[in-house]
Amino acid sequence: MMIVLAAFRRLLVAVGTLIGVAIVVFVLLRVVPGDPIAMMISPGASPSDVAALRSHYGLDGGLLSQFVVWTRYVTHGDFGESISLHRDVLSLVGERLPATLELATAALAFAVFVGGFIAVVGATVRRTWLESLIDAVNGLLLAVPDFVWALALVLVFGVVLPILPLTGRINPSVTAGMKTPFYFVESLLTLRFDVLFDVSRHLVMPVLALGFPLAMVIARVLKGALNEAMAQDYVLLARLKGKSEPRLVLQEALLNAVGPTLALIGVQFTFLVGGTVIVERIFAYPGIGNMAIEAVINRDLPLIQGLVIAFAVIFISVNIAVDLLIALFNPKLRHG
Numbered sequence: 001m002m003i004v005l006a007a008f009r010r011l012l013v014a015v016g017t018l019i020g021v022a023i024v025v026f027v028l029l030r031v032v033p034g035d036p037i038a039m040m041i042s043p044g045a046s047p048s049d050v051a052a053l054r055s056h057y058g059l060d061g062g063l064l065s066q067f068v069v070w071t072r073y074v075t076h077g078d079f080g081e082s083i084s085l086h087r088d089v090l091s092l093v094g095e096r097l098p099a100t101l102e103l104a105t106a107a108l109a110f111a112v113f114v115g116g117f118i119a120v121v122g123a124t125v126r127r128t129w130l131e132s133l134i135d136a137v138n139g140l141l142l143a144v145p146d147f148v149w150a151l152a153l154v155l156v157f158g159v160v161l162p163i164l165p166l167t168g169r170i171n172p173s174v175t176a177g178m179k180t181p182f183y184f185v186e187s188l189l190t191l192r193f194d195v196l197f198d199v200s201r202h203l204v205m206p207v208l209a210l211g212f213p214l215a216m217v218i219a220r221v222l223k224g225a226l227n228e229a230m231a232q233d234y235v236l237l238a239r240l241k242g243k244s245e246p247r248l249v250l251q252e253a254l255l256n257a258v259g260p261t262l263a264l265i266g267v268q269f270t271f272l273v274g275g276t277v278i279v280e281r282i283f284a285y286p287g288i289g290n291m292a293i294e295a296v297i298n299r300d301l302p303l304i305q306g307l308v309i310a311f312a313v314i315f316i317s318v319n320i321a322v323d324l325l326i327a328l329f330n331p332k333l334r335h336g
Helices: 002-031 036-040 047-056 063-074 089-124 129-142 146-160 183-189 193-230 233-240 245-282 288-297 301-329 331-335
Strands: none
Touching: 002 063, 002 301, 089 129, 089 183, 089 193, 089 245, 089 288, 089 301, 129 193, 146 193, 146 245, 183 193, 193 245, 233 245, 245 288, 245 301, 288 301
8 A cells, every 4th residue: 555655656657747847848849949941941932831831840839838738638648740851740759769678678677787797796705806898898888888889889790790780770671560669579470580680680789789888887786785684684694594605695685776876776776768769870770869960950849849758758757667666675664
C-alpha cells in the first residue's frame, strides 16, 4: 500500500512536471530568433500565401492564444503537423522512438553487465594491486566521452577492419513481414533470425559507444557501495563462518549495495536517451535523437515540441520506475 501511494504521488508530480516542461519549451521556441515560415516559403510568395501558411500551423495569434490552441489539441493526442516533413508529429515520433528505445536499452544492458562485472571483481580483490589497476583503468576510460568512442569504433570496425555496417538501423531488404518498428524485440519473439542478426550488427557500434562510458560510471559507484557493505558486521560474521570472498560479495554485500546503483542507472538511462543525439548522428541511426537535430536545424516547432514531450515522458517514467524498484529493495522505504 505504501508503494501504491508513493506511485500515485509521483504520478501527480509527473503531471505537473509535464505541464511545466510544455510551458517552458513552448515559450522558449517562440522567443528565440528565426521564423520557421520564412524557411518554407519560396522567394516569390505573396503576403496572403505567407499569412495562410502561418494560420495553417497556428502561428498567427499571440503567444497565449497559440499555447491555448496547442494545449487543446495535445490533450486530444494531436501534436500538430511537422513543418519540414509535412506529416503528423505523433506518427513521426512513434516511428522513430522504438529505434532509440532499443538502442538505449541495449546500451544500458551492456553497461550494467560490464560495469557490474568490473565492480564485483574489484570488490573481490580489495586491497591488492589488482584493485589499484582496475581503479586506474576505470578512471582512464571514464574520461572518454561517448562521441570519441563512436569515432574510434568507426575507425576500427568501419575503416581498418570493415566488418560492421557504419550507418543505419537495418538493411531494408530484410524488413519484409515486420509488423512493428520494434525490430529487435519482434524478430526475437517471432524467431526471425535474419532480421535479428542484421539489427544486431547495426547496433554493435552505437551500443558500445553509449555503453562504455556508462559501464565505467556503474563500476565506480557499485564498487564503492560494495566496499562499504563489505565492512559491515553481517559480512564480517559471514566471513568468520568460512565463506569465500566471491561468495561474500555476491551473496551478502551485493543485494545491499544495489540501491545506490539503481538510482544511478535510472538517472543515467534518461541521460543515455538524450545522449543518443550525437551517437545517432554519427552513425546515421534513425532514432528520435537524429530527428531532433534535423528538427532544430529546420526550426520545426511542432516536431521539436513533440520530441521534447517524448523525452520528458521517458525521463519521468524511468524515474518513477527506479523509485519503486529502490523501495522494493529497501525494507525501510517499503514499510516506512
